Amino acid sequence: xxxxxxxxxxxxxxxxxxxxxxxxxxxxxxxxxxxxxxxxxxxxxxxxxxxxxxxxxxxxxxxxxxxxxxxxxxxxxxxxxxxxx
Numbered sequence: 001x002x003x004x005x006x007x008x009x010x011x012x013x014x015x016x017x018x019x020x021x022x023x024x025x026x027x028x029x030x031x032x033x034x035x036x037x038x039x040x041x042x043x044x045x046x047x048x049x050x051x052x053x054x055x056x057x058x059x060x061x062x063x064x065x066x067x068x069x070x071x072x073x074x075x076x077x078x079x080x081x082x083x084x085x
Contacts, residue, residue: 003066010058018051025067029074036078046081050074 001020009017029050033043050073063069 007058007062007066010055011062018055021054021066021070022047022051025070028067029070032071032074033078036075036082042081043078046074046078049077053077 001024006017006020006024009020026047029047030043033046034040037043037046050070053073054070057069057073
């Protein structure tokens, strides 16, 4: 699945975009969250928060590299969750 296609789905507010980005980047984002949080439930929640934030961020932003975009969101979300603990 092309990232540009997924971004276009987000841009059109098509809910299939969340399913596709989850299918493609779930393991990557979960791994990022796990390395920071070391907790299964918090890592899963962090990944779900990543999809919500991505949904709310596209549009108005159109990321050029979707993997970097969602990875950065995951990292920042996990760090925020870690600090709250």
